[in-house]
Amino acid sequence: MNITENLLLLKSSVPDHVGIVAVSKMQPVEALQEAYQAGHRIFGENKVQELVQKRMQLPTDIEWHFIGHLQTNKIKYIASFISLIHSIDSIHLLKEVNREAIINKRVIDCLLQFHIATEESKFGLDIEEAEDLLNSKVYREMKNIRITGIMGMSSFSDDIKLVRKEFHTLYGYFKKLKGIYFEHQASFEVISMGMSGDYLLAIEEGSTLIRIGSSIFGERQY
Numbered sequence: 001m002n003i004t005e006n007l008l009l010l011k012s013s014v015p016d017h018v019g020i021v022a023v024s025k026m027q028p029v030e031a032l033q034e035a036y037q038a039g040h041r042i043f044g045e046n047k048v049q050e051l052v053q054k055r056m057q058l059p060t061d062i063e064w065h066f067i068g069h070l071q072t073n074k075i076k077y078i079a080s081f082i083s084l085i086h087s088i089d090s091i092h093l094l095k096e097v098n099r100e101a102i103i104n105k106r107v108i109d110c111l112l113q114f115h116i117a118t119e120e121s122k123f124g125l126d127i128e129e130a131e132d133l134l135n136s137k138v139y140r141e142m143k144n145i146r147i148t149g150i151m152g153m154s155s156f157s158d159d160i161k162l163v164r165k166e167f168h169t170l171y172g173y174f175k176k177l178k179g180i181y182f183e184h185q186a187s188f189e190v191i192s193m194g195m196s197g198d199y200l201l202a203i204e205e206g207s208t209l210i211r212i213g214s215s216i217f218g219e220r221q222y
């Protein structure tokens, strides 16, 4: 199987309303080029330096998404072009993104990342922290970021019931925040959940954006 076939197969198994981020971390530029030639335009990376280097070698009409843990001192390298940051997990980070967005005279779309997995190691907010953030004066005064939805990663587990429950929880957070804070903001519509191993489950539970690496590109080259 090659990348083009993988993409076609994936697209045929996903409903039209669900977007696909091709997660190209640790893949060579040639792999991204093949996906681009197959018509794909949305790529996700989790390291700033890797993203910036790949971007220089690829066409300019690619939409780049940042999906990893973002350090505040690196925002400046992606602020001029990034299409969506999936991984906002503190007011401090959001504030710094807003600052860099002002410098670049643009509005940067962001997702709030939630911690839904059982593992300790995964980043993300809980619902109380998210509400504190959204209620804060600091947030309400930010003009150069726009929160367009939420993101989460399920537990690394074969337990389908558990993973389904986590996705269901994330969907519930989306509904809650939409109702309280974003009822009149149509652009708050993104639920980024689902990876190669669990995207069908995620879509059943309401995902609108899946992040797929190995099912498109094969194993990563560590």
Ligand SMILES: *Cc1c(COP(=O)(O)O)cnc(C)c1O
Pocket (backbone or CB within 6 Å): 023, 025, 046, 067, 068, 153, 195, 196, 197, 211, 212, 213, 214, 215
């Ligand atoms: C690596 C990664 C993915 C893609 O994982 P696959 O299992 O290869 O599809 C999705 N989301 C995030 C945040 C990742 O770091």
